[in-house]
Amino acid sequence: MVVTLEEMAVQAPTALNQLSFRWLGYLYGQLKDEAPLRRRMLVVLTAPGFEPVELLAFGDNYKSELAGILVDEGKTEEATALVSRIKVPTTLVSTSLDPRLRPLVPAGFNPRAETERFLATLRDLAASHSGLLAVVLETATTLRRLGRPEEALATLQSVDPEGPRAAEFNDLDLNVIVLGHQRAFPPC
Secondary structure: OHHHHHHHHHHOHHHHHHOOHHHHHHHHHOOOOOHHHHHHHHHHHHOOOOOOOOOOOOOHHHHHHHHHHHHHOOOHHHHHHHHHOOOOHHHHHHHHHOOOOHHHOOOOOOHHHHHHHHHHHHHHHHHHOOOOHHHHHHHHHHHHHOOOHHHHHHHHHOOOOOOOOHHHOOOOOHHHHHHHHHHHOOOO
16 A cells, blocks of 8 residues: 555656545554554655645644654654644644654744634635535634634534525535544544
8 A cells, every 4th residue: 555655656646636635544544553654654645745635634743743753763854844844733733742843843933823824724715615614613623722712603603504504515524524523623
């Protein structure tokens, strides 16, 4: 499987970007006892040319994990480059808590300011992809992290299944998205 993904990254990067990010995450999880294969898959999942077509598939946890491996291997410059590409503030916060990676986090990192910037990105995505519930859920979660529960609740209420916007949402599998969202983002 890893060899196939490596070959796709070189020979068919557009096809690789079309693969389900959740499916790739599942495959990655199956390699839990295979450190060399996990590392090779991380290289594929964090390559600059790997840009999944799925919204919100940033892969930042993979970047942070590979950065830790690279630091352990003495490849600090490569690790720093990976950390600089992390977009999701919560991943950058957890990265900054790892003693090996803390020095790689940009000086003056401000979690609140980064989260506000991320919220602006999410709102842009919501405007350009108004039919995706996943963006609404991530926006509400981010608002809660910023200490704005009223706005988060209003955001969630805007997509009430009984409400006027119910027919707008066309995520392929709303149940998986909602359940996955709850597992990935526990209550603050």
